[in-house]
Amino acid sequence: MGLQTRTRTRTTLIILVLQLNLSSGLDRQAAAGSPDGRVKLHETLAIVINRSNPIDNLAFKELRKIFLGERNHWPNGHRIAVAMLYYGQPERQTILRLVYRMQEDQYQDYLLKGMFRGEVFAAPKTLDSPLILRKFIFNAPGGIGYLRATDLDDSVKVVRIDGLLPQDKNYALQIDEEEPE
Amino acid sequence: MSALRSAPKAVAASCTKRALAMSLVLLTIPRFLDAQSRDVTATDQQTLQILLQRIDKLEASQKQLRERVAQLEKAPPGVAAPPSLLAPVETTTPVVPLAPAGLATATETSHTSADTPPVTQAQSQADMTEPEHMDASKTHLNIRGFGDFGLYGGNQKGQTTTFSIGQLNLFITSNLSEKFRFLTELVFEVHQDNDFEEDLERVLLEYSVNDYLTLSAGRYHTGIGYYNTAYHHTTWFQTTTERPYIFEYEDEGGILPIHNVGLVASGQVPSGRLGLHYLAEVGNGRTSSSVQAEPVQNYVDENSHKSANVGLFARPDAIPGLKVGFSAYRDVLFPLSGTKIGETILDGYAVLSRPSFEWLNEALMIRHTPMGQHIFDTPAFYSQVSERFGLYRPYLRYQYINASSHEPVFPQVGLRTGPSVGLRYDPTSSVALKLQYDYTELKRQAPIDGKSCVQLSMCAPSALALQVDYKF
Numbered sequence: 174m175g176l177q178t179r180t181r182t183r184t185t186l187i188i189l190v191l192q193l194n195l196s197s198g199l200d201r202q203a204a205a206g207s208p209d210g211r212v213k214l215h216e217t218l219a220i221v222i223n224r225s226n227p228i229d230n231l232a233f234k235e236l237r238k239i240f241l242g243e244r245n246h247w248p249n250g251h252r253i254a255v256a257m258l259y260y261g262q263p264e265r266q267t268i269l270r271l272v273y274r275m276q277e278d279q280y281q282d283y284l285l286k287g288m289f290r291g292e293v294f295a296a297p298k299t300l301d302s303p304l305i306l307r308k309f310i311f312n313a314p315g316g317i318g319y320l321r322a323t324d325l326d327d328s329v330k331v332v333r334i335d336g337l338l339p340q341d342k343n344y345a346l347q348i349d350e351e352e353p354e
Numbered sequence: 355m356s357a358l359r360s361a362p363k364a365v366a367a368s369c370t371k372r373a374l375a376m377s378l379v380l381l382t383i384p385r386f387l388d389a390q391s392r393d394v395t396a397t398d399q400q401t402l403q404i405l406l407q408r409i410d411k412l413e414a415s416q417k418q419l420r421e422r423v424a425q426l427e428k429a430p431p432g433v434a435a436p437p438s439l440l441a442p443v444e445t446t447t448p449v450v451p452l453a454p455a456g457l458a459t460a461t462e463t464s465h466t467s468a469d470t471p472p473v474t475q476a477q478s479q480a481d482m483t484e485p486e487h488m489d490a491s492k493t494h495l496n497i498r499g500f501g502d503f504g505l506y507g508g509n510q511k512g513q514t515t516t517f518s519i520g521q522l523n524l525f526i527t528s529n530l531s532e533k534f535r536f537l538t539e540l541v542f543e544v545h546q547d548n549d550f551e552e553d554l555e556r557v558l559l560e561y562s563v564n565d566y567l568t569l570s571a572g573r574y575h576t577g578i579g580y581y582n583t584a585y586h587h588t589t590w591f592q593t594t595t596e597r598p599y600i601f602e603y604e605d606e607g608g609i610l611p612i613h614n615v616g617l618v619a620s621g622q623v624p625s626g627r628l629g630l631h632y633l634a635e636v637g638n639g640r641t642s643s644s645v646q647a648e649p650v651q652n653y654v655d656e657n658s659h660k661s662a663n664v665g666l667f668a669r670p671d672a673i674p675g676l677k678v679g680f681s682a683y684r685d686v687l688f689p690l691s692g693t694k695i696g697e698t699i700l701d702g703y704a705v706l707s708r709p710s711f712e713w714l715n716e717a718l719m720i721r722h723t724p725m726g727q728h729i730f731d732t733p734a735f736y737s738q739v740s741e742r743f744g745l746y747r748p749y750l751r752y753q754y755i756n757a758s759s760h761e762p763v764f765p766q767v768g769l770r771t772g773p774s775v776g777l778r779y780d781p782t783s784s785v786a787l788k789l790q791y792d793y794t795e796l797k798r799q800a801p802i803d804g805k806s807c808v809q810l811s812m813c814a815p816s817a818l819a820l821q822v823d824y825k826f
Contacts, residue, residue, distance in 0.1 A: 234671070246564045252532045278783045279709055285498060285825070286591055288527060290584060291537075291620075294562050295529055296496075315532070340399055 217339035218267050218319045218346040221310050221329040226251070230333040233345050239317060240272045242284075242293035251315035255297035256306050258319070264303070267348045268319055321348070498525045500588035504595065504821035519544050520821070523555075523588050535560045541587050545605070555587045555613065570618040573652060576611050577618070577633045577665050578683050579701030579716050588825075593712060593749050593778055595790045595821040598736040599770055600718060600755055604640070604649035609720070609757075609764040610699065611640040611685070613650040614661060629669035633681070637661050642687035642695070642763075661685035675708040687722075687763065695762055696723035712749075714738040722763050732757040732767070740778070747778040759798050768798030772815075788821045 220236065222228060226247060231239070238244040245253055258265045260277065273280050287293030300306045303324040310316040311328040322339050325331065337344045502520035507513070522542040529535050539556040558572040575582050581601045585592045602608030616637025623630035638651035639661030667679025683699040703716035717735035733756055740749030751774045757767040776790030793816055 244565060245562060250564065252562060275709075281783070289498075289525060289586060289588070289591065291560075294535060294560075294568070340403075 216348045217322055217344050218264055218348055219322055219325055219339045220317065220332045220334055220346070221307070221320050221325070222317050222332055223310055223312075223314050224328070224330045225314055226330065228332060230336055233335050236334060237272055240268065240297070242287050242296075245294045247315055249314075252294070254295065254309075254313045254316045256309050256313075256316055256318035257297045257299050258303065258306060259299055259301050263348050264319055264321060267346060271346055319346070494528050496527045499523060499826045500525065500590040500824070501826070502589045502821055502823045504819055506817070506819050508817035509815060520589065521587055525588075533562045535562070539587050558618075564621075566621040566624070568620050570620070571616075573613060573615045573650070574618055574635070574637075576614045576637070576683065577620075577635055577663055578610060578681050578699055579665075579718065580677065580679070580703040580705055580714070581716060582610070582612055584705075588823075589788075589821065590786070590823045590825050593738070593740045593747060594751060594774060594776060595788045595819045596792075598716075598738075598751070598753050600734040600736065600753070609767060611649075611661065611683070614638065614640075614663075615650065615652055616660065623666075625668075627671040629671060631667050631669070631679075633663070633665035633667075635661075635663040637663075639685040640687070642689050644690065657688050659686050659688075673706075675706050675711075677703075677705045677707070679703060689762075693724045693727065693762075695725070697721070697763070698723070710742040712738070712740045720757075722761065724762050728760075730758050730761050732761060732764075745780050747780070748776070749778065750775050766799065768796065770797075771795050784825050786823045788819070788823065790819045790821070792817045792819075 220231065227249060228247065235244065239253055240255055247253060257268065269275055269277060269280055275283060284293060284296050288296055298309065300309055303320050306318045307320060307324065307326065307329055310318050331338065334345050500523040504518050504520060505515070506518055507515035524540040526540065527535060527537045537556065537558045537560060538554055541553050541555045542550055543553065544550055554573065556574055558570045558574055560568060560570045562568045575586055577583050581598060585597065589595065601610065601612065603612050614635065614637035616635060619634045621632060623632055637660060638655040641647045641649050641651055641656060643656050661684065663681060663683040665679060665681035667677055669677050680702040685697045687695040687697055689695065698721040699718060701716065701718045705715065706713045715737045720732040722730045734754060736751060736753035738749065738751040740747050754771040755767060756769045757764060759765060759768065761767065772792065772794040774790055774792045776788060779787045796815060
């Protein structure tokens with residue numbers, strides 16, 4: 174039993190060392206310029222739409238207009254239905270920061286004002302998890318949302334942003350998740 | 355017996371060796387990557403992805419190993435382990451293609467396909483095009499509310515200092531289908547008689563054809579200029595305690611046809627970065643046969659003539675927050691005195707509205723043309739500027755209107771001009787405090803004749819207001 178326990182412990186430690194070492198190696202570039210001495214893990218955020226949507230590429234400005242509610246319809250006639258992840262999730266924070274360029278409060282106020290004035294036809298849907306968001310996009314012909322690359326599957330379609338896919342260099346939507354070094 | 359007892363140890367030792375060997379291999383890879391760090395290429399990204407997947411596989415192997423060890427530990431002595439438990443550990447995680455298309459293909463994540471119900475695409479599409487069905491247990495009404503409460507006082511003779519309940523506004527919307535929406539503003543308010551009154555200030559059924567055409571039918575706020583359709587019936591969104599005098603509501607002494615009943619078409623104009631939008635309205639227009647009658651013709655029009663209003667505005671991409679536009683409203687009034695009066699209201703505005711800075715400028719010309727008589731032009735404008743400093747937003751507004759004493763529709767207005775200065779304080783995202791002082795120069799004023807004086811600057815040269823606004 175003692176040997177088995179030690180074996181399990183050793184195996185776990187090896188895995189941990191592997192992961193830490195890899196993380197350190199992979200993110201050394203990202204951490205190099207970090208002034209606060211914290212490691213920044215850079216992951217990309219894919220913009221996803223329904224697979225029936227013929228759109229393959231969106232300019233970042235168009236993407237902003239869609240999320241801001243200034244553009245309400247796809248070229249195929251379907252009304253755009255924006256899906257947002259629940260409050261506080263890093264993906265949502267990234268979209269607020271990079272696309273809306275607002276804080277959470279400002280975003281809420283903007284939406285309410287837009288709905289009140291008739292400038293926003295329908296507010297984004299707030300969904301609890303990437304899984305639910307993926308299902309929503311799968312089901313909604315006009316749906317658009319965002320997912321980490323690791324949350325993608327073939328039920329949704331990834332749109333290029335300014336011609337770039339999430340794994341491409343200089344892709345616009347990078348998640349910044351900070352964790353202690 | 356001893357061989358069987360040592361089986362778990364043998365498996366564990368074997369797996370440990372495998373893990374160690376793999377770790378040694380993988381340990382060297384990050385070093386190599388680091389050495390190449392100056393030249394990150396797409397190939398590197400792919401390599402990293404593969405490595406991450408291998409870690410996933412290793413974790414899966416470890417999990418399987420733990421499970422097997424646990425099973426072997428539970429097996430009674432002397433009983434041979436099933437062959438499947440002694441078989442080499444294999445992972446089932448597939449290697450993911452890293453080509454761009456791979457992102458849209460089968461990517462193995464923590465959420466497996468088992469998490470997603472096997473619903474056919476056609477069925478799902480059909481589900482989403484269905485309207486939000488009502489059932490007895492839930493509603494699809496989205497309700498937001500706004501309200502205000504204040505303390506008001508002025509130096510007009512006979513005027514008292516008063517606590518006053520403002521408007522309680524329930525803003526209700528419902529998406530009836532992908533393209534239909536219902537919208538209403540249900541407002542509870544109190545007037546001079548201290549009685550509560552409920553008004554459906556807006557009731558609209560909207561159909562969004564595309565970005566270039568949205569059709570609406572019902573009661574709406576006339577698209578005259580900017581202010582009337584920007585703030586509707588809430589003080590929450592406006593910086594000041596009161597609307598500019600020119601945009602005061604009809605039942606509070608206002609002189610514009612603020613509300614109308616009819617049809618509205620609006621949408622974008624293909625104009626690229628200029629961001630042009632249009633607006634066209636046809637409605638019953640305002641009541642003109644009697645000043646005592648309800649000013650909005652909600653149910654019956656007193657004549658078959660319809661009012662028309664068109665507007666055009668631009669929101670250029672180059673200057674975020676800027677909105678520049680104009681509108682032209684036309685109606686014919688039929689007072690009981692007999693002479694038809696042509697009514698034309700021209701409005702131009704330039705507004706810069708950003709979260710931290712606001713500059714509103716709007717000018718109007720109201721022209722009344724009694725048939726065969728003198729033309730009466732009433733100019734009006736307001737300018738308002740404010741800047742936010744943290745939770746505080748000081749503001750300044752100047753407004754002006756100058757109507758002839760012989761103006762056939764609103765002879766009581768005369769000249770009203772003066773500044774308002776105030777401070778808005780937002781302690782939370784849902785409550786705001788406003789303190790405002792108005793000084794108004796009044797000339798050629800006719801008696802108010804029972805009209806309410808909710809907006810004190812209509813009635814008193816100097817007025818002070820302390821207001822609490824909230825949303826819920």
